[in-house]
Amino acid sequence: MSESAKSMLLIVFGVATCAVAGLLFLEVEAQWKVTALALGIVAAMLVMQKTGMRARIEEASARHRTFALSLAVAAVLAVAGALRESHFALLMLATVALYATACLGLTIQFGYAGIANFAGAAFFGIGCYSAAILTTRTPLPHLLVIFAGGVAAALIGSVLILPILRTRGHYAALITIAFGILFKTFLEVNDTLGGPQGLKVPGLKILGWSFNDPVRLAEGVEASFYLNYVVLAVLLAASAYVVVKRLERSWIGLNFDAVRLDETAAAVSGIDIARWKILAFVFGNFLAGMAGAVYAMMSGFIAPNNFTFGDSLILVSIVILGGLGNPLGVILAALLLLVLPEKLQVIQEYRFLLYALLVILILLFRPEGLLPRRLREYFPRRVRE
Amino acid sequence: MDPGLIGQYILNGLMLGVIYAMVAVGFTLFFGVLDVIKFSHGDVVMVGAFVALAALFGLQAVGVTSPSILLLLATAAAALAMAVLGALIARFLVLPLRQAPPLNTLLITLMLGLALREAIRLFYPNGSNPKPFPRLLPTDSYTFGAFSLRLDSLLLLVTGLLAIVIIHVVINRTRLGLAIRAVAQDPETARVMGVNFERIVMITFGLGSALAALAGVTNGLYYNEINFGMGLLLGVIGFSAAVVGGLGNIYGAILGGFLFAALQTVGAVWFSVPAYKDVFAFAAVIVLMAWKPTGLIAEKSAERV
Secondary structure, eight states: OOHHHHHHHHHHHHHHHHHHHHHHHHHOOSHHHHHHHHHHHHHHHHHHHHHTHHHHHHHHHHHTHHHHHHHHHHHHHHHHHHTTTOHHHHHHHHHHHHHHHHHHHHIIIIIISOOOOTTHHHHHHHHHHHHHHHHHHOOOOHHHHHHHHHHHHHHHHHTTHHHHHHOOHHHHHHHHHHHHHHHHHHHHHOGGGTGGGOEEOOOOEETTEETTSOEEEETTEEEOTHHHHHHHHHHHHHHHHHHHHHHHHSHHHHHHHHHHHOHHHHHHTTOOHHHHHHHHHHHHHHHHHHHHHHHHHHHSEEOGGGGOHHHHHHHHHHHHHHHTTOHHHHHHHHHHHHHHHHHOOTTGGGHHHHHHHHHHHHHHHOTTOSSOOOOOOSSOOOOOO | OOHHHHHHHHHHHHHHHHHHHHHHHHHHHHHHHHSOOOTTHHHHHHHHHHHHHHHHHHHHHHTOOOHHHHHHHHHHHHHHHHHHHHHHHIIIIIGGGTTSOHHHHHHHHHHHHHHHHHHHHHHSTTTTSOEEOOOOSOOOEEEETTEEEEHHHHHHHHHHHHHHHHHHHHHHHSHHHHHHHHHHHOHHHHHHTTOOHHHHHHHHHHHHHHHHHHHHHHHHHHHSEEOTTHHHHHHHHHHHHHHHHOTTOHHHHHHHHHHHHHHHHHHHHHSSSTTHHHHHHHHHHHHHHHHSTTOSSOOOOOOOO
16 A cells, blocks of 8 residues: 555544544433543543554644545534534534634644733633624624634734733733733623623624524435534634644744743844744734634623633633644643533532542643644655655 | 721721732742742632631530630631641642643642632532621721721731731741742752752741631631632732732732732722722733833842853
8 A cells, every 4th residue: 555545544544533532422421421431532542642643643644734634624524414403512512613713822822932821711702792792783794703803802912912022921921810800800890791791692694694594404404503603613723723733834833932942042043032922922812802703603692701710721721731732632622621511410510620620630640731742843754655 | 088088998908908918928938939829829718718617616616605716716727727738739739840831830720729619619518608707806996087997907907917027027037937038049059958848848838828818717807708719819819919019029929919909999999880990900910010020029030041
């Protein structure tokens, strides 16, 4: 078998395994099965890591990027198709994709440029609130509203650029923590933005295609309207993934790495630290804002309580647990951390406690995350054909 | 404005300030010895208040009735329990992560804070509802026009300031304090000089957490109510105060604590909607950080390259 066919097979195997695991994860109801499956997924990830399987699959995907990505998107859509009648499963899937998009934004900031952002939920929320305002008060086309949500988050985030550039480490962490709390308190006391009750958001409509109508796939085959949002959210997440991956590989990513690893050395080597930090921060917030805008239109209702400091922490946990700076890990961690609490209804009461303990254990025993970022390849191997 | 009213605002601000300063001093102590942020500190304050409340009920059950003895014993119990908790946190969560990136420590303690909050909510009897905290201090008040000075506020203020002074004396005038300062300045050299590094770190965390328990009791006595969620905002405020003042510096923490309380008070007076006070205070914190990136009293350290 040729080298290329072999790696394609590897990709198919990898994507199929993930898809089956994801499908089972979203579908199973019995508590013990959920637990077993979650543990199984984590164990499988670790085994794949240890045996070098993961490295081989990743290498194969690096060679056939377009193939791997389109296969992955197709697999997610297939999973969504299989679950088409369940509102809840599709809502979860779309939520995971949107949170993953926001976390990809945080990955640029935190994983690449080294700016810890503890206000992720706030920037997500800015996207949500601008979507709510723009859809109800202006005739702006909804596709542009999504974009505007990202721009709003990037612009409002720009207020923090100066303090973030001037501070480091824990001092910089305080800036975003303060901003996150400020944002939520502001929403709660501001009556024009709905106060603590929040705002209603109309459903998404693109060129007359209303996202809130049930989907008819074929004669007699109906699907939940959430399928629309799943398609959009997955496309958004996939584009974000491509952009983040390309950014990482490019000279921009190289500059980010230099700034994160050693600011002094980077500055001495003539790298403009301020420029790269600003770029990473603004672009990361832009992604979070776009994801927020779609999320608002999907859930139809937003309130300040969706954007607390605790929610920002969940975003940061996803980024760190996935493996800091690895976009693929981010997506897997988003799936685990968002779906698991919803699935484990029996421990509903105890879920935050267990969740906190789980993160503590992972930080103690596997601080590099589930799928650690691999070393940059400075000399990409050419495909041997 | 009526001078009596101004006096009232100032007194309230001072009360808040002393609570914030007590929390901030903890943050700054931990940062001093280990260069880490222990974010569960606010929740340790909360747990301290709950332990004190439980101890009060326990003591009442055995028949202690004198309010002053009740309060002293309950506070001592809370301080002791939190000192142990703080030392355990240092030993099992913070020290093992010494080699990891500093933000991992921030995250692990944030998660511990969440775990503590949830544990109180779930396992303390009826823990999800706010609990009334008994008024154990004399509530005589002296009124001058619009200004009324309550004896309990005055006592709390004095106790809080005294506690901070005691910590200050311990750090600057005792052998233990010398060891703490040595570790803060240079852990390697301190070890070479025979300082038991791990023990000093654990003692420092215990000391700061005992102070947190005192802050929790003060908070309970001042508001006459405690709830499981109160630690998060207190922790963030304490952290802000410590950072604005300059991490690692006790004076900075005290200054930051009172400054934050002043900002909140000014915010409450200034805006017609008092709820904007936190928005104002945190916005001011961000501006202050842009102006003084390492706090008002900056760390004295040259960067080693």
